[in-house]
Amino acid sequence: MTAFQLAAPAWMIVPIILPLIAGLFCFLFNRRIFAIALTAALANLLGVCILIYQLLFFGPMRCHMGGWQTPIGITLRTDGPALLMLLTTAITGLAVTLYARGYFSYRILNPRHAARHQQQQRYFWPLWMLLLTGLNGLFLSNDIFNLYVTLELIAISAASLAALSGKPASQLAAFRYLLVSLLGSLTYLLGVVFLYRSCGVLDLDLLQNLMQNAPGIRAALALMSIGLLLKTALFPLHFWLPPAHANALAPVSVILSALVVKGSFYLLFRFWFEVFTPIITTSALNFMGTLGAIAIVWGAIQAMRQPRLKLMVAYSTVSQLGYLFIAFPLTRIDGNIHIWGIVIFMAMAHACAKSAMFMVAGTVFLHLGHDRIKDLNGIRANLPITVFAYGIAGVSLMGLPPSGGFIAKWLLLSSALTSSQWWWALVIIVGSLLAMIYVFRVMSHFFVIPEDYAFTKPTPVSPLMEWPALALALISLLLGLAASWPLYILAQGNVVLAQIFPGGLP
Amino acid sequence: MRTEEKIITRSRNRHKRLDAFQRILLLLVICLTTLLGSIIWTMPENPPGLADAVALMQEHSGVKSPVTAVLLNFRGYDTLLEVMVLLLAVIGAWSLAKAHFPQQEREANPVQMGVVRLLVPLMFLVAAYLVWQGSHLAGGAFQGGAILGAAGVLMLVTELPCLRAIPAHPLRIGLVLGPLIFVGVALFCLFLTGDLLGYPEETAGWLILLIEAGCAISIGLTLASLFAGGHPEDERPKNQEQAKGPCKGERP
Numbered sequence: 001m002t003a004f005q006l007a008a009p010a011w012m013i014v015p016i017i018l019p020l021i022a023g024l025f026c027f028l029f030n031r032r033i034f035a036i037a038l039t040a041a042l043a044n045l046l047g048v049c050i051l052i053y054q055l056l057f058f059g060p061m062r063c064h065m066g067g068w069q070t071p072i073g074i075t076l077r078t079d080g081p082a083l084l085m086l087l088t089t090a091i092t093g094l095a096v097t098l099y100a101r102g103y104f105s106y107r108i109l110n111p112r113h114a115a116r117h118q119q120q121q122r123y124f125w126p127l128w129m130l131l132l133t134g135l136n137g138l139f140l141s142n143d144i145f146n147l148y149v150t151l152e153l154i155a156i157s158a159a160s161l162a163a164l165s166g167k168p169a170s171q172l173a174a175f176r177y178l179l180v181s182l183l184g185s186l187t188y189l190l191g192v193v194f195l196y197r198s199c200g201v202l203d204l205d206l207l208q209n210l211m212q213n214a215p216g217i218r219a220a221l222a223l224m225s226i227g228l229l230l231k232t233a234l235f236p237l238h239f240w241l242p243p244a245h246a247n248a249l250a251p252v253s254v255i256l257s258a259l260v261v262k263g264s265f266y267l268l269f270r271f272w273f274e275v276f277t278p279i280i281t282t283s284a285l286n287f288m289g290t291l292g293a294i295a296i297v298w299g300a301i302q303a304m305r306q307p308r309l310k311l312m313v314a315y316s317t318v319s320q321l322g323y324l325f326i327a328f329p330l331t332r333i334d335g336n337i338h339i340w341g342i343v344i345f346m347a348m349a350h351a352c353a354k355s356a357m358f359m360v361a362g363t364v365f366l367h368l369g370h371d372r373i374k375d376l377n378g379i380r381a382n383l384p385i386t387v388f389a390y391g392i393a394g395v396s397l398m399g400l401p402p403s404g405g406f407i408a409k410w411l412l413l414s415s416a417l418t419s420s421q422w423w424w425a426l427v428i429i430v431g432s433l434l435a436m437i438y439v440f441r442v443m444s445h446f447f448v449i450p451e452d453y454a455f456t457k458p459t460p461v462s463p464l465m466e467w468p469a470l471a472l473a474l475i476s477l478l479l480g481l482a483a484s485w486p487l488y489i490l491a492q493g494n495v496v497l498a499q500i501f502p503g504g505l506p
Numbered sequence: 507m508r509t510e511e512k513i514i515t516r517s518r519n520r521h522k523r524l525d526a527f528q529r530i531l532l533l534l535v536i537c538l539t540t541l542l543g544s545i546i547w548t549m550p551e552n553p554p555g556l557a558d559a560v561a562l563m564q565e566h567s568g569v570k571s572p573v574t575a576v577l578l579n580f581r582g583y584d585t586l587l588e589v590m591v592l593l594l595a596v597i598g599a600w601s602l603a604k605a606h607f608p609q610q611e612r613e614a615n616p617v618q619m620g621v622v623r624l625l626v627p628l629m630f631l632v633a634a635y636l637v638w639q640g641s642h643l644a645g646g647a648f649q650g651g652a653i654l655g656a657a658g659v660l661m662l663v664t665e666l667p668c669l670r671a672i673p674a675h676p677l678r679i680g681l682v683l684g685p686l687i688f689v690g691v692a693l694f695c696l697f698l699t700g701d702l703l704g705y706p707e708e709t710a711g712w713l714i715l716l717i718e719a720g721c722a723i724s725i726g727l728t729l730a731s732l733f734a735g736g737h738p739e740d741e742r743p744k745n746q747e748q749a750k751g752p753c754k755g756e757r758p
Contacts, residue, residue, distance in 0.1 A: 013696075013702050017702070023590075024682050064701070065703060066580065066701055073581070074583050120601075127598070145581075146584055163598075190542075197553050215548055219545045
């Protein structure tokens with residue numbers, strides 16, 4: 001019974017196999033679906049905690065699927081970045097699960113479309129559980145083809161979820177999303193073919209050792225990067241994101257914006273800074289940084305101009321994703337030391353803050369029946385907790401202390417200045433100011449109660465819709481205060497980082 | 507009528523001429539293809555690969571066909587996720603629409619019925635054989651499932667009246683059967699050997715056959731359900747369980 005010792009690498013399959021089984025059962029059964037999904041989400045969080053415990057006490061691990069060693073078998077591995085992404089996914093996922101329950105219950109209360117909403121809820125749960133399987137598989141996998149399979153799992157479930165609302169606008173957006181996502185997957189697969197033809201192995205560790213500057217490998221890198229950039233929606237490949245995210249159901253927008261784009265970004269980052277590092281050139285890094293800079297400014301300007309809250313939040317995602325790419329050109333001089341820290345921090349803070357914001361947008365939409373920003377006055381009187389959550393999430397998006405967003409931006413700024421690339425620092429500051437404008441534009445409407453405001457007594461919103469948003473917003477805020485803790489996890493198994501911060505503290 | 511013709515001719519013309527954007531796109535695609543082709547051209551003759559490693563471990567896999575060994579044993583985890591992708595496609599399609607069946611029942615063409623009656627049992631037999639021979643020759647769950655799916659499509663285009671009465675729940679069980687068996691076997695192996703999908707060497711062949719048989723049924727149902735294009739009639743379970751069986755042997 002070696003599988004059940006606490007030190008056994010087989011624990012790694014828990015975050016993959018549990019949501020998978022839950023997804024199957026959610027599809028199979030008609031009743032108690034929420035209980036199944038909630039159990040899976042809780043057990044998933046518990047499993048991730050066990051993995052973190054393992055990492056802290058036994059170091060990074062490899063799990064050979066089926067007992068077959070590389071090169072013929074598939075390997076899963078845990079290390080700091082993978083586990084932090086898993087943890088973010090587990091926490092956000094739990095909050096989304098609760099929120100979705102409140103969201104669907106509220107909508108089913110409305111007798112007019114109860115059947116349709118029941119139908120939506122019926123399919124939401126299996127799709128969401130299988131999406132969670134795909135994401136967890138992606139973060140853990142160490143095999144370049146297995147990663148393709150997880151990307152496929154994510155792409156199909158995400159596109160189906162985006163189409164779930166059934167409105168023509170959302171179906172159109174979801175169809176475009178599906179096509180873009182498939183194009184990305186296939187481009188990635190073509191890259192895998194080139195890489196396998198050149199190196200003859202699929203395991204990331206083995207590939208890392210075989211890396212050389214051959215045309216086939218460079219083509220593979222280019223193809224895989226383009227495929228993943230399409231999925232991550234970096235400017236100018238972001239065109240599909242705002243309509244798909246803004247027209248989906250609120251819990252779906254949360255999942256797509258907070259988790260799905262992070263998955264492909266994580267993969268891209270791992271490829272660039274672990275596997276393909278020897279053949280990455282400075283100009284390529286600068287190119288990525290430039291696209292990121294344009295994305296920050298362009299996304300923020302678009303967000304300021306949007307008349308609707310959900311579209312504003314969706315464009316804000318385009319902008320915030322840019323920060324992740326600004327980190328690329330800052331690595332060369334920095335010697336790759338705390339770049340993982342910056343990027344993971346940014347991703348965590350953004351995942352929590354953005355999911356809180358989309359939850360708020362969804363709650364406001366349900367409450368008022370619209371989300372036109374200029375007509376949002378006085379909502380504070382009816383939804384105080386929701387509005388509070390929006391404010392806190394906004395603090396993290398703007399990057400004010402002590403939020404996680406602040407720490408991430410501070411780390412970015414300091415590495416930009418120490419490596420004397422001040423122009424990136426300028427972009428970061430401008431981006432933060434623009435973020436302030438679009439966040440406050442909504443906030444001013446939220447908090448103003450007009451003179452002649454008629455207090456109505458609408459259907460009370462379920463606490464399940466308000467509290468998860470607030471909890472996530474608070475996590476994104478407190479992440480800045482507990483910054484040493486994620487960095488400590490990152491330091492495990494990362495020799496360079498451990499030398500720089502012996503105690504794990506920056 | 508005239509406007510329709512106009513639209514048709516216009517769309518035809520549009521097919522003939524490419525606008526500037528499409529031309530640029532075409533040019534880019536041609537350039538990219540040439541570039542990638544030239545890179546493949548410059549690659550070494552004998553690429554490194556895993557074929558030798560697979561051949562070396564073949565005898566421990568429990569099956570004689572290298573393709574099956576890779577799909578179900580060495581990289582069984584990949585296949586497990588792939589099977590889930592297929593299931594996801596059905597869930598996605600079901601979430602979007604209801605399966606469309608014509609309003610009034612048509613009397614099926616006797617020739618068509620004859621073909622169906624002749625072919626469908628044969629296809630079931632071929633599918634079973636393909637799954638069976640997957641252990642030593644080309645074949646397996648995906649090939650067998652494809653044949654089963656084709657049989658389903660054949661019955662669907664014949665618009666057999668019994669198909670619209672298939673209740674959702676048994677269909678669901680059929681769709682989930684393969685993945686459930688797969689996960690079940692994977693967990694069984696985990697308890698036995700400590701590795702997910704780490705088959706004990708002596709029973710590996712049988713476990714693989716079990717997985718393949720279950721997956722073939724589910725893949726066949728998946729493909730046929732995708733062709734039907736949506737979820738079945740009664741989403742809410744009612745007490746009118748109509749077995750799928752009798753309709754196949756039905757005589758006019």
